[in-house]
Amino acid sequence: xxxxxxxxxxxxRAQYAEIGPELKEAAIGALExxxxxxxADVAEFEKEFAAFVGAKHCVAxxxxxxxxxxxxxxxxxxxxxxxxxxxxxxxxxxxxxxxxGARPVFVDADPAxxxxxxxxxxxxxxxxxxxxxxxxxxxxxxDMSRVAALARRRNLAVVEDAAQGHGARWNGRSVGSFGDxxxxxxxxxxxxxxxxxxGALTTQREDVARKLRLxxxxxxxxxxxxxxxxxxxxxxxxxxxxxxxxxxxLHAWVDRRRAAARRYRELLADVPHVVxxxxxxxxxxxxxxxxxxxxxxxxxxxxxxxxxxxxxxxxPIPCHLQGALRNLEYARGAFPAAEDLAGRILSLPIxxxxxxxxxxxxxxALRV
Ligand SMILES: *Cc1c(COP(=O)(O)O)cnc(C)c1O
Numbered sequence: 001x002x003x004x005x006x007x008x009x010x011x012x013r014a015q016y017a018e019i020g021p022e023l024k025e026a027a028i029g030a031l032e033x034x035x036x037x038x039x040a041d042v043a044e045f046e047k048e049f050a051a052f053v054g055a056k057h058c059v060a061x062x063x064x065x066x067x068x069x070x071x072x073x074x075x076x077x078x079x080x081x082x083x084x085x086x087x088x089x090x091x092x093x094x095x096x097x098x099x100x101g102a103r104p105v106f107v108d109a110d111p112a113x114x115x116x117x118x119x120x121x122x123x124x125x126x127x128x129x130x131x132x133x134x135x136x137x138x139x140x141x142x143d144m145s146r147v148a149a150l151a152r153r154r155n156l157a158v159v160e161d162a163a164q165g166h167g168a169r170w171n172g173r174s175v176g177s178f179g180d181x182x183x184x185x186x187x188x189x190x191x192x193x194x195x196x197x198x199g200a201l202t203t204q205r206e207d208v209a210r211k212l213r214l215x216x217x218x219x220x221x222x223x224x225x226x227x228x229x230x231x232x233x234x235x236x237x238x239x240x241x242x243x244x245x246x247x248x249x250l251h252a253w254v255d256r257r258r259a260a261a262r263r264y265r266e267l268l269a270d271v272p273h274v275v276x277x278x279x280x281x282x283x284x285x286x287x288x289x290x291x292x293x294x295x296x297x298x299x300x301x302x303x304x305x306x307x308x309x310x311x312x313x314x315x316p317i318p319c320h321l322q323g324a325l326r327n328l329e330y331a332r333g334a335f336p337a338a339e340d341l342a343g344r345i346l347s348l349p350i351x352x353x354x355x356x357x358x359x360x361x362x363x364x365a366l367r368v
Pocket of ligand 1: 063064065066089090092093135161163164184185186187197198199
């Protein structure tokens with residue numbers, strides 16, 4: 001238990017309690033080697049993470065948001081180009097496109113799965129469309145067979161937002177291995193999290209990997225020779241050292257998340273006002289978040305908070321209604337499913353170390 005009687009949404013202290021000594025050793029090693037920028041641990045982590053994903057290349061960078069921006073830039077997607085994504089994602093998905101100069105075009109969610117409505121995605125394609133952006137939201141893979149077929153038929157690129165997808169699979173293959181490029185985040189609370197910000201891109205394409213290596217490092221691979229107008233977006237060696245330790249635990253952690261998700265299903269099966277996440281290929285879901293739907297959500301959220309339970313809302317405002325994107329001129333009502341979800345979704349505490357008694361306490365608080 002972390003903290004007397006309180007159950008956080010994510011418990012990084014419980015994780016530290018399990019692997020603290022390994023993390024300290026790795027961090028001290030990196031400090032002592034002093035290769036702080038693009039050091040040995042970055043190169044090793046890139047190899048190990050590429051192998052985990054089943055991608056030919058991994059290029060680490062400073063955050064998931066940067067990873068998305070770099071993904072579009074590496075595909076030469078920018079001003080005048082549209083990219084299609086669901087309205088119910090984290091705002092960084094569209095911001096990544098905006099920061100590359102492209103225009104996000106939103107489509108509605110499928111109310112059953114809460115994932116992108118792929119039929120709507122197809123209908124939204126125009127002559128300006130350059131890429132499809134499937135988001136593996138909550139740790140559940142989008143149907144990448146359908147996305148790949150659609151992209152091939154319409155000659156579009158695929159940029160996977162895998163920021164919530166570490167450990168998620170589609171037909172046995174890791175997310176992040178399907179698209180032209182995939183963006184990952186290592187924000188501390190993700191399934192694989194650094195001790196600060198971090199991100200990465202995976203790709204099967206040599207040309208894309210090469211461009212990404214330039215773009216994240218001032219457009220340079222040889223010191224003081226600059227081929228393209230790149231930025232400074234590198235993963236710190238210190239963070240890479242920490243991520244290498246955590247990556248070794250990731251398969252086991254995802255298995256424990258799956259066990260926790262099964263336990264919630266059992267505990268909540270007979271609570272009539274709680275709508276559970278739709279049954280899916282449970283062995284392929286990475287359960288970054290366990291998202292239920294309840295009527296009168298804000299009251300339920302307050303009940304849980306009063307009981308010391310850190311429930312969350314992912315996300316309370318759909319992207320098309322965010323002030324940051326008002327210039328896209330979407331109106332309320334544009335995406336009824338995404339808007340309806342925003343008012344009813346509730347993320348329950350889930351992390352590998354969560355104890356059955358903690359989950360039982362969450363279920364008990366949801367019954368009232
Ligand atoms: C976390 C997240 C991002 C952004 O990652 P950062 O590392 O926080 O910049 C992008 N997309 C989704 C779906 C995310 O959950």
